[in-house]
Amino acid sequence: xxxxxxxxxxxxxxxxxxxVQRWNDAQPTELSEPGAHSSPRARHGHPLWxxxxxxxxxxxxxxxxxxxxxxSLKAVHDRVQSPLTPALITRELxxxxxxxxxxxxxxxxxxxxxxxxxxPARPLGALLSTLHPSTDPxxxxxxxxxxx
Numbered sequence: 001x002x003x004x005x006x007x008x009x010x011x012x013x014x015x016x017x018x019x020v021q022r023w024n025d026a027q028p029t030e031l032s033e034p035g036a037h038s039s040p041r042a043r044h045g046h047p048l049w050x051x052x053x054x055x056x057x058x059x060x061x062x063x064x065x066x067x068x069x070x071x072s073l074k075a076v077h078d079r080v081q082s083p084l085t086p087a088l089i090t091r092e093l094x095x096x097x098x099x100x101x102x103x104x105x106x107x108x109x110x111x112x113x114x115x116x117x118x119x120p121a122r123p124l125g126a127l128l129s130t131l132h133p134s135t136d137p138x139x140x141x142x143x144x145x146x147x148x
Contacts, residue, residue, distance in 0.1 A: 020049075
């Protein structure tokens, strides 16, 4: 990816987790998991997430299985202004890696902030104890009634 470009990615993982990403000038600017309200991370707004939520709310049953994925693909479709068909997204896509011109120095990619920080559903439980393996001598044999 080079300067003055925008790249969109919809990664459908084999583990059931999908990720939608937007990159500007080789820097990540938006990342989310379709339908996971605690997942959006973004810099300077999250137009793909917002568009996906709009498309999902327009569906007859926005909570049916696959609705979040369908809505996210529609958001990407709107952004690239090109049809995304099931045949297109399930086959291999041609990729090209272009060498970067000499003298270009990229800054390190820093993690994006959470849009809505996730709060645990319940607090952590009480601390039971600590284990110090270097000072713990391990189990002690039972002296028994005659070994006291």
